[in-house]
Amino acid sequence: MATVDDVRALGQGLERSYPVRVRGRLKFRVGQLVYVAFSLDEQVMGFAYPRDERAALVATDPRTFELPSESDLRFHWVHARLAALDPDEARELVVDAWRMVVPKKLSRAYDLTHPRGPNGPPA
Template sequence: MTFEEFRAFVLSLPETVEAQHHGSPDFRVRNKIMANLDETAGCITVKLSLSDQQALVQRGDGSFSLPGGWSKFGWTTIDLRTAAPDEIKELIVDSWRRVAPRELWKQLAEHEVMDLSDDHPARP
């Protein structure tokens, strides 16, 4: 997944905006960070459940890693160059749900997000 595809997908989610965090782009829902982008390393960091985080890292394919101390809160680094785009999208939506207020979840269910693999709208 390219940086442009990542940005387009994440910004298609309800009330998601791009901001800055420690000099790098981040993406927020009502001022709560749901993803960080590290363009130098070619990766993103998203918030997942600890069980999902553990399962992804234990696969050992190099696409998922732990970002130091923040990993104990579920933050997981994803290599955009090696992880499957559909899986990245699924994990981004999961991270969005973890930080977005429940009142926004209905908007997500009603909101068609871009399916960047074939340029047709799809539901997450």
């Protein structure tokens, strides 16, 4: 089971990423772009995800993933229940969301320092 602490540690270590509290909710931003946000009870993690791929993600495991509210469908966003994610899966989703909001050079630099992916040790 993934926890907010798993994501917090990763989010604070990603370049240009920083945590903020907005109306009691923990969010991670790069600049003004939010790429991960938690529900008030910290049971659900919203994260940036390609709009054209999110229906397929939700279809793979509807008990874990769900579409955002109708008003948020215009954004590149999906929700996941943290209790249904393992920590490695949560880390991968967070890094992929971060990649959507940073320049490609930062994403490539991350790949060079983490050749085994977000779950492997740095090089």
